[in-house]
Amino acid sequence: MQAVTQFSVRVVQRYLPSAFVLAVILTAIVFVLGIVLGERTPLDMAQYWGEGFSSLFKFGMQMVLVLLTGYVLALTPVMQRLLGALTRQASTPRQALAITIVVSFVCYYLNWGFGMVAGAILAREMGRRVAVHFPLIVAAAYGGELVRGPSTSIPLVIATPGHFMEDAIGIVPVSETLYASWNIALTLALLALLVAFFMLQKQPEQIVRLEAADPAEEAPAQRGDGSFSDWLEHSRLPTLFLGLLAAAYLLGEVAKGDFSINLNTVILIFFTLGLLLHRSAAAYLGAVEKAVGAARGIIVQFPLYAGIAGMMTHADLVTQFSEAIISMASRETFPLWTFLSAGAVNFFIPSGGGQWAIQGPIMMKAAYALGADPARTIMAFTWGDGWTNQIQPFWALPLLGVAGLSARDIMGYLLIWLVISGVAIAGTFVALATFT
Known part of the structure; x- marks a missing residue:
């Protein structure tokens, strides 16, 4: 296994382009497929790309904010001490890997945005x-991203009255999807496999180390000329007022029973804690300045994937691919084929909600026609949507921004983890079809 992994790391390091160039290559592939398979003109494909380009602006801004606010929170003195206490529990590379994997996996399970930032920051501090190979521990922190937990959008949508497919499939409760006994067992099995895989990896002879913490990260901002404006900048009052205002809103939502963990609330929680835990407005803005650079990949690349999604959708490429998969499936094998097809499409449309809106109705209609179990089909789609995130730099961009690495630094490890996790997930659906 170690030999296979090291071979994968060498190949990826040598041949995988940067995340930006990969997005351009995927754009070109879909452009050609739309002309050849979709029978569209080049001008049509350019039109579809342009129409899709802006469709992820809102989501892209959310991703920038979850990264920025999480990073700023991590730079507070309190969080630095907490991270220090946690990292001091590890004295060997294997202990560091185990702690990082378990903590990040649990955080991903609760909310993928929270897990992305928490895992990246913990890996950085470890x-x-x-003395652990830094790309290895960053890959380990990202490996748990595939887990599907209580904030996973597709099962929650299907369990909500009034969802857009209710007339066709009705309401499917989360007790049959996210909290089905087989799904919980699969989740625990993946955690065990993830820990085992990365702890068995042998560190290279020349390990990549992260430099020691920059004292400037934790040092308070220096005062200026002593004027009133300077005093105000270095006072706790502005950030304390705004932080308490945000905290009051969050507590009010909890009291009313309207609070739920989603991307927006994660951002607001990070924002609130960052304001309350930094010493002043100047300290807060100094941390923001450090965090902004980590978001550059998101800002540039999310619109490119939105353009790809626009071409895939309007050229009917998703429909053609889904129908080809359906033609090969039977009642027993349909969830397995759903998992594989969702994973393939996810590589080009790495947005779960967007992919479900396009591909979901097609797959669910076929599930009912074949008599396949709808809950298992939904979870097969959901797992497939998360599975290929392991080799899709789109979702790794926030983590890579915090870590200061490129996609090629971690993808060699994640390519092998993709195979291992894929066998485990696919094997689960085969076993369900065989024994139940």
Whole structure:
């Protein structure tokens, strides 16, 4: 296994382009497929790309904010001490890997945005304090991203009255999807496999280390000329007022029973805690300045994937691919084929909600026609949507921004983890079809 993994790492390091260039290559592939398979003109494809380009602006801004606010929170003195206490529990590379994997996996399970930032920051701190190969521990922190937890959008949508497919499939409760006994068992099995895979990896002879913490990160902002404006900048009052205002809103939502964990509330929680835990407005803005650079990949690349999604949708490429998969499936094998097809489409449309809106109705209509179990089909789609995130730099961009690495640094490990996790997930659906 170690030999296979190291071979994968070498190949990826040598041949995988940057995340930006990969997005351009995927754009070109879909452009050609739309002309050849979709029978569209080049001008049509350019039109579809342009129409899709802006469709992820809102989501892209959410991703920038979850990264920025999480990063700023991590730079507060309190969080630095907490991270230090956690990293001091690890004295060996294997201990560092185990702690990072378990903590990030649990955070991903609760909310993928929270897990993305928490896992990246923990991996960074472990890399500074423990002699562990830094790309390895960053890949380990990202490996848990595939987990499907209580904030996973597709099963929640299907369980909500009034969803857009209710007339066709009705309401499917989360007790049959996310909280089905087989799905919980699969989740625990994946955690065990993830820990085992990365802890068995042998560190290279020349490990990549992260530099020790920059004292400037934790140092308070220096005062200026002593004027009133300077005093105000270095006072707790502005950030304390705004932080308490945000906290009052969150507590009010909890009291009313309207609070739920989603991307917006994660951002607001990070924002609130960052304001309350930094010493002043100047300190807060200094942390923001450090965090902004980590978001550059998101800002540039999310619109490119939105353009790809526009071409895939309007050229009917998703429909053609889904129908080809359906033609090969039977009642027993349909969830398995759904998992594989969702994973393939996800590589080009890495947005779960967007992919479900396009591909979901087609797959669910076929599930009912074949008599396949709807809950298992939904979870097969959901797992497939998360599975190929392991080799899709789109979702790794926030983590890579915090870590300061490129996609090629971690994808060699994740390519092998993709195969292992894929066998485990696919095997689960085969077993369900065989024994139940």
